[in-house]
Amino acid sequence: MKILTFHFGEIEFEPxxxxxxxxxxxxxxxxxxxxxxxVENSIxxxxxxIEDAEVAFPLINLDVLDDQYPHDNSTDVxxxxxxxxxxxxxxxxxxxxxxxxxxxxxxxxxxxxEERYLLNYKLFSKVEEAG
Numbered sequence: 001m002k003i004l005t006f007h008f009g010e011i012e013f014e015p016x017x018x019x020x021x022x023x024x025x026x027x028x029x030x031x032x033x034x035x036x037x038x039v040e041n042s043i044x045x046x047x048x049x050i051e052d053a054e055v056a057f058p059l060i061n062l063d064v065l066d067d068q069y070p071h072d073n074s075t076d077v078x079x080x081x082x083x084x085x086x087x088x089x090x091x092x093x094x095x096x097x098x099x100x101x102x103x104x105x106x107x108x109x110x111x112x113x114e115e116r117y118l119l120n121y122k123l124f125s126k127v128e129e130a131g
Contacts, residue, residue: 006054007046008037018050019100021107026096031055034107036100044081047098058083060092060123070112075099081123091120 004010019034028049036059037046043064049055059078062069071077077099079092094117100107 003035003048003050003053005037005046005048005056007048007056011035011037011048016105019047019105019107021109023108025057025098025109028055045078047078057081057098059098062092062094062097065092065094065121065123069094069097071097071099074103075101079121082120087124088122088126090123092123093119094121095119 001015002010002012013035017035019036021032021034023029024031025047031049031051033050035048035050037048039045043060045059045061047057047059058081060081062071062077062079065079069077077097079094079097082091082093084090094112096109096111096119098107098109
């Protein structure tokens, strides 16, 4: 199968790589089939809709930010990233993570009812120079 993506051009993939989201993602409930695109030498992954190739979400693995982030061993957990040309304004949604089960390629999103997980967690911070 092939998909023509906005960010990566044409990508060929096997049908078993399709990740099925029964309920879609929040705000995008009509889209159920996605492809997880892993970008070499990048902290980001992309979740690209197969039903509308222009719909794509940048993700970051939340284990990178919090090694105790709640999930089980058969799932990968990602935060949706809001990109910005100013790195200090790049945020990650840690409140409503995206879970992808590696065993059956099923995905879902849920809201965590824990105050410590922010909706707009700043991915980068300014480093002050010593001097």
